[in-house]
C-alpha cells in the first residue's frame with residue numbers, strides 16, 4: 001500500500017504498529033467491523049517474531065496445535081501442523097497463509113518504521129510519524145509491536161574490536177554452514193540459545209557457551225504429528241481451543257491433584273519421572289499444586305532436574321556449571337531443547353560461567369574474561385530482549401498532557417488490564433505489559449485482547465464517544481492486582497526479563513499478570529458487561 005502525506009492521506013479508524021500475530025488479527029477484526037485501518041511494519045513482510053528469529057533450531061515451545069489462531073474454524077481445519085513444535089519456517093508459512101487467506105497484507109505498509117506517535121487533543125486523533133518523515137492520522141492507535149521484538153543491547157565493552165563474524169539469534173542472517181569448522185562462542189543460555197547450541201555444536205570446530213544464568217532445560221520431545229492424531233485434534237478443535245481460552249496458560253490445563261509433600265518421596269520421584277517424559281509447560285513444573293508458591297516444594301522439582309543434568313552430563317565440573325541454582329523452577333521461563341545437556345558431552349563443546357568470570361572485553365579474535373582469554377572466529381549473541389517496554393518506548397508515544405509513555409512509566413509500568421494506560425487516550429496495547437501475555441500461549445492472549453478492544457471501540461462508537469481512556473484509579477487497581485497476584489508466587493523472587501532485571505536501569509516491575517488467561521478473560525468480559533467501569537468515554 002503506498003502512503004501519501006497528509007493532508008491528502010485519509011484519517012483512519014485504526015493505526016497499527018506491527019504485522020505479527022497481533023497486528024494481523026487486528027487487521028482482520030477491523031475489516032470484519034468495516035473500520036479503516038493503516039498498519040506499519042518495519043520488516044519487509046508479515047510474521048513478527050517468526051520473520052525475525054530465523055536462527056538454527058528456532059521453533060515454538062507451546063505446541064503448534066495450540067500456538068496458532070482460533071478465530072476461524074475453516075482456518076483450523078485447513079492448516080495441518082507437521083510437528084508437535086513447528087519450526088520457524090513453518091510458523092512463518094502459516095502466518096503468510098493467514099495473511100493471504102484473509103487478504104490482510106494490503107492493510108500494511110512494510111519496510112516502514114513508526115518513529116513517534118502523538119495525541120492531538122483538539123482533533124482527538126493520533127498522528128504517527130514514519131521513518132520516511134511522512135505522517136498518518138487515525139482515531140485509535142494499536143501497539144501490536146510485540147513483547148519480544150526489541151533485541152537487548154550487548155553492553156560488554158569491546159564488541160566493536162572483534163573482527164570475526166558476529167550474529168544475533170534475533171536477527172540471524174547467515175547460513176549455519178558459515179559457522180562450519182569455526183571456533184564459535186554462543187553468549188547466553190535462554191530459550192534461543194538452548195535451541196541453537198546443539199545444531200551449532202554439530203558444525204563448529206569448537207563451541208564455547210558463555211553462560212550467566214543456568215536455566216531449567218527440559219527435553220522438548222518434538223516429534224512429527226501422525227495423521228490419526230491430527231484428525232482427532234481437528235474433530236475436536238473447537239472444544240480444545242475453547243478450553244485453552246479458559247485455562248491458566250492458554251493450553252489445556254492439567255490440574256495437579258496434590259501438593260508436593262502430600263505424597264511420599266518415592267511417589268514424588270515417580271511422578272516427576274513421568275512428568276519429565278511428558279515434558280511441556282505441564283511437565284515437571286506443573287506436577288504439584290504448590291510448585292510455584294512454596295520454595296521447599298519447588299526445590300524438590302529443581303533438585304530432580306539437577307539430578308537429571310548430573311546423569312546426562314559426564315564431566316562433573318561441567319554438570320555443576322549447568323545446574324540451575326539461582327532461581328526456583330518456573331520462576332523464569334523454562335527452556336525446552338533437543339539434546340541440550342547431551343551436547344556438553346561432545347569433545348568440541350565447553351561452557352564458561354560468566355558468574356565466575358565475567359567478560360572484561362573483546363579483542364580482534366578473543367573474548368577476554370576475568371578468568372582467561374577465549375579465541376573465537378564467530379560470536380552468536382543469544383542475549384534476549386528488552387521485553388515489553390523496549391518496543392513501546394521506541395514508539396515515542398506521547399500526549400501533550402502526560403508526556404511520553406517512558407516518562408509516565410519512569411518508576412515502573414502502569415497499565416489498565418495491560419491494554420491501556422491512563423493519560424494516553426485511544427491507545428491500546430495488544431499483549432502488552434501487565435497482560436497475561438508473559439506467562440501464556442501468547443496467541444490466546446492476543447485474540448482475547450483484540451476482541452475486547454474491538455468490542456470497546458464498537459461500544460464507544462455506539463454511544464457516540466470519540467475518546468476512550470481509563471481512569472487513574474482503575475489503573476491503580478489493576479497494578480495492585482498484578483502485584484498482589486505475582487507476590488503470591490515464586491515469580492516474585494526471581495531476577496529475570498519477567499521483571500526487567502536483564503536490562504540495566506530498567507525499573508523493576510513484574511511485566512505480566514499471572515492469574516491465568518481464563519480468569520483474566522472472565523474479568524474483562526464482566527467489565528464489558530457492566531459498561532466498562534474504570535474507562536471514561538467522551
Ligand code: FAD
Nearest residue numbers: 018020021022042048049060061062113114145146441442
Ligand atoms: P511480534 O511477533 O513481535 O511482532 C511485532 C512486530 O512489530 C514486529 O514485526 C516488529 O518489526 C514490528 N514493530 C515493532 N516496533 C515497530 C515500529 N516502531 N515500527 C514498525 N514496526 C514495528 N510465544 C508463545 O506463546 N509460544 C512460543 O512458543 C513462543 N516462542 C517464541 C520464540 C521466540 C524465538 C521468540 C522471540 C518469541 C516467542 N514467543 C512465543 C513470543 C512471541 O513473541 C509471541 O508469541 C508472538 O509472536 C507475538 O506476536 P506479536 O504480533 O504481538 O508481536
